[in-house]
Amino acid sequence: xxxxxxxxxxxxxxxxxxxxxxxxxxxxxxxxxxxxxxxxxxxxxxxxxxxxxxxxxxxxxxxxxxxxxxxxxxxxxxxxxxxxxxxxxxxxxxxxxxxxxxxxxxxxxxxxxxxxxxxxxxxxxxxxxxxxxxxxxxxxxxxxxxxxxxxxxxxxxxxxxxxxxxxxxxxxxxxxxxxxxxxxxxxxxxxxxxxxxxxxxxxxxxxxxxxxxxxxxxxxxxxxxxxxxxxxxxxxxxxxxxxxxxxxxxxxxxxxxxxxxxxxxxxxxxxxxxxxxxxxxxxxxxxxxxxxxxxxxxxxxxxxxxxxxxxxxxxxxxxxxxxxxxxxxxxxxxxxxxxxxxxxxxxxxxxx
Amino acid sequence: xxxxxxxxxxxxxxxxxxxxxxxxxxxxxxxxxxxxxxxxxxxxxxxxxxxxxxxxxxxxxxxxxxxxxxxxxxxxxxxxxxx
Numbered sequence: 021x022x023x024x025x026x027x028x029x030x031x032x033x034x035x036x037x038x039x040x041x042x043x044x045x046x047x048x049x050x051x052x053x054x055x056x057x058x059x060x061x062x063x064x065x066x067x068x069x070x071x072x073x074x075x076x077x078x079x080x081x082x083x084x085x086x087x088x089x090x091x092x093x094x095x096x097x098x099x100x101x102x103x104x105x106x107x108x109x110x111x112x113x114x115x116x117x118x119x120x121x122x123x124x125x126x127x128x129x130x131x132x133x134x135x136x137x138x139x140x141x142x143x144x145x146x147x148x149x150x151x152x153x154x155x156x157x158x159x160x161x162x163x164x165x166x167x168x169x170x171x172x173x174x175x176x177x178x179x180x181x182x183x184x185x186x187x188x189x190x191x192x193x194x195x196x197x198x199x200x201x202x203x204x205x206x207x208x209x210x211x212x213x214x215x216x217x218x219x220x221x222x223x224x225x226x227x228x229x230x231x232x233x234x235x236x237x238x239x240x241x242x243x244x245x246x247x248x249x250x251x252x253x254x255x256x257x258x259x260x261x262x263x264x265x266x267x268x269x270x271x272x273x274x275x276x277x278x279x280x281x282x283x284x285x286x287x288x289x290x291x292x293x294x295x296x297x298x299x300x301x302x303x304x305x306x307x308x309x310x311x312x313x314x315x316x317x318x319x320x321x322x323x324x325x326x327x328x329x330x331x332x333x334x335x336x337x338x339x340x341x342x343x344x345x346x347x348x349x350x351x352x353x354x355x356x357x358x359x360x361x362x363x364x365x366x367x368x369x370x371x372x
Numbered sequence: 373x374x375x376x377x378x379x380x381x382x383x384x385x386x387x388x389x390x391x392x393x394x395x396x397x398x399x400x401x402x403x404x405x406x407x408x409x410x411x412x413x414x415x416x417x418x419x420x421x422x423x424x425x426x427x428x429x430x431x432x433x434x435x436x437x438x439x440x441x442x443x444x445x446x447x448x449x450x451x452x453x454x455x
Contacts, residue, residue, distance in 0.1 A: 022443045039375055092421075120422030122404065142421075145376065148407055149421045156389075197376040200418060200426045222436075223375075230439055252432035253376075253418050259425060262407040 023233050024054040031239050032058045032188045033232060034181070034324050036174055037195035038065035038352020039223045045357040047225045049232075057236060060188075060324030063177050064195060066142045067094050067350035068322060069277040070170045075100035077305040078139050078168055082108045082115050084303070088131060090124035091139040093117040094350045099343060105139075121153035121167070128157070128165035137299045141170045145197045147288055148262035151269040154290070154297045166299040169289060172275055174198050175206045176286035181323055182214040189324065191235040193221040193228070196250035201266075203258025207246045215244040222250035269294055278346060279319025316345030321354050328358040335359060376420040378428060379403070383413050394419060 035041065041061045044050055050059045063069050079100050082089035089105070096106040096117065109115035114134075118124050124138035140150040150167060157165045174195060181187055194207055199220045207218045217238035221231030231249040238245060248254050266288070275287025290298045300306050315333050320326040328334050328347070338344040340356060347353035379394040379401070390405040394417065403417070408424040411417050417424035 122422050145420055145425065148425070149423045152389075152404070152406060152423070197418065197420060197425065200376070226436060226440055229443075230436065233443075252429045252436070253426045255426075259407055261409070262425065265407075 023057060023229070023236055026233075026240055027054050027056050027236050028240060030056040030058070031190045031236055032060060033191045033193060033235050034060045034062045034189045035193040035195075035221070035228075036062040036064040036178060037193070037198070037223075038068075038350065039197070040064065040193060040195065040221065040228060041354050042352060042357045043223050043225060043228055045354075046361045048361075049225055049228055052229075053232065057232065059232070061321070061327075061354040062181060062192075062324050063277060063280060063322035064174075065322075065347065065350050065352040065354070066146070066170070066172055067092075067098060068318060068346040068353045069172060069177075069279065070095070070098065070141055070346065071276040071278050072101055073276075073309055074168070074170050075104070076102075077300060077308045079103055079105060079108055080305045080308055081137055081168065081299055081303045082113050083111075084135070086135045087114065087303075088127055088134050088136045089113065089115045089139070090118045090127060090136060091115065092119075092141060094352070095139055095141055097343060097349045098346045099349070121150050122156075125153045125157055125162070125165060128162055129160075132164055134164060135302075136165050137303075138165075138167045139170070140167045143172060143174055143195070143198050144202050144266075145195075145200070147171045147266045147270065148201060148259070151265045154269050154294055155265065157297060158294060163296070166297050166302045167290075168299040169270075171270070171288040172277065173272070173286050173288070175210060176283045177277065177280070178210055179214075180280065180283050182210070182216065184323070186325060189216065191217040191239055192219070193231045193235065194218050194246075196220060196222040196227070196254060199248075199250070199254045199258065201259050201262050203263075204246050204248055204254065204256045205258075211244045211246050217244050218246045220246070220248045220250050220254050222253070277322075279316075279322045318345035318347040318353075318355070321347050328355040329362070331355070376418040376425060378416050379419050381405075381411050381413050381415045381417060384411070392417075392424070394424070 128136035219231045219234045270288035273289045274284045276282045343349040348355040379396040382393040384392045394403040416428040
C-alpha cells in the first residue's frame with residue numbers, strides 16, 4: 021500500500037472533524053495503515069464541545085411554555101447537569117428537531133404567538149446558515165425568533181492542542197467543509213509556528229487516504245505546509261459571501277470547550293446590532309451554572325490523548341442509550357463511532 | 373448534522389433569497405443558493421443544513437480518481453509485480 025511504501029518512521033496524525041472520525045472508524049481506515057502511522061481524533065465534534073452550562077441554558081429555555089425550541093437532532097440527548105433536551109420533550113416541552121436554522125425561522129413566521137428559539141451549534145461550516153437566519157429575521161423585524169449560539173472555531177482548538185506539553189501530534193488533516201467556508205489561509209501561520217503539515221481533507225475513504233498520504237509525504241520530507249486534498253470543494257480564499265455574512269452578524273469571543281476548557285477567540289457571539297436575537301439575553305439565562313459528571317473522559321478523547329475503548333465506562337456504564345458525555349451521544353462523536361463500528365475489537369490503543 | 377452532502381441542482385428560483393431544488397440520489401430538497409449564487413441547473417453543490425456552500429469542481433473531482441489509479445500502480449510496483 022502506497023503509504024507503507026513511504027513511511028519510514030512513526031507518525032501521529034490528528035483529524036479535527038467528526039465526519040472524518042466516522043469515516044475512518046466505519047471503514048477501518050486506521051487499520052489499513054502501516055503500524056507506524058497512528059491516527060488520533062481531535063475535538064472535531066461541535067456537539068461534543070458545547071459547554072455543559074449552555075446545555076443547561078438550552079434546557080431552561082426549552083422548558084418555558086411559550087417557547088418552541090428547535091435543534092439539530094444530535095443535541096437532544098447530550099447530557100446537561102441533570103437532564104437533556106429529550107427529557108424536556110418527554111415532560112411536555114415543545115422541542116423540535118430541524119434540519120436547517122431556516123426551518124426554525126419558518127416556524128417563527130407560522131407561530132407568531134410563540135417564541136421560537138434555535139440552538140445554533142456548529143463550527144464555521146454552520147455559522148453562515150445561522151447568520152442568514154438571524155439576518156433575515158432582523159430584515160423582517162421578527163420579534164418572536166432568537167438563537168442560542170454555540171459556534172466554535174477550529175484553528176484556536178488546533179493551537180491549544182499543539183501548545184499542550186503532552187501533544188504528540190506530528191501532522192493534521194484539516195476539516196474539508198470548515199475550509200470550504202473559511203479557506204486555507206488561517207492554517208499557514210499554525211503550520212509555520214508549530215512546524216506541522218496541515219492537509220485540508222475530504223470525507224470519502226479515498227479522500228482521507230489521500231490526505232494521510234500527502235501528510236506522511238510532507239513529514240518524511242521534513243515539510244510543514246498547508247496542502248489542499250479537497251480542492252473539488254475548497255478554494256484557498258474560501259466562500260467569501262459566507263464569510264462576509266458571518267462577520268456582519270457575529271464577533272469572535274472566548275469560549276469554553278467542554279472537556280478542554282476556555283480557549284481565547286475560539287467562538288462566535290452576536291454583534292450588538294443583533295442583540296435582540298440572542299436567546300441568552302432574551303430569556304435571561306446567562307447565569308445558569310453547570311456541574312459536570314466526573315467519570316466521563318471526553319476531554320482526553322477530544323484532545324486525542326485517549327481512545328474510547330480505553331475509558332473504563334465505555335460500552336458498560338456509557339452507551340448511546342445511557343451516555344455519560346457528549347462524545348457518546350453525537351453522531352460525530354468518537355465514542356459513538358467506536359461503539360457503533362468497533363465493539364468487536366481488537367482495540368487499537370493510543371500507545372501503539 | 374455537520375455533514376455536507378453533494379447534490380445536483382435541478383432548477384433555480386429567484387426570490388427574496390436565491391433557492392434551488394437539489395437532488396441527492398432520489399431525494400429532492402429545497403436549498404438556499406445565497407452563498408453559491410453562480411450555481412445553475414446541472415451543477416453539483418455541497419449542501420450543509422439547507423445551504424449550498426460550494427460548487428463542485430469537476431476537474432478536481434476527476435483528479436482524485438486519477439490519484440487512486442496512480443496509487444494502484446505504485447502499490448503493484450512496491451509489491452514487486454503481479455498481484
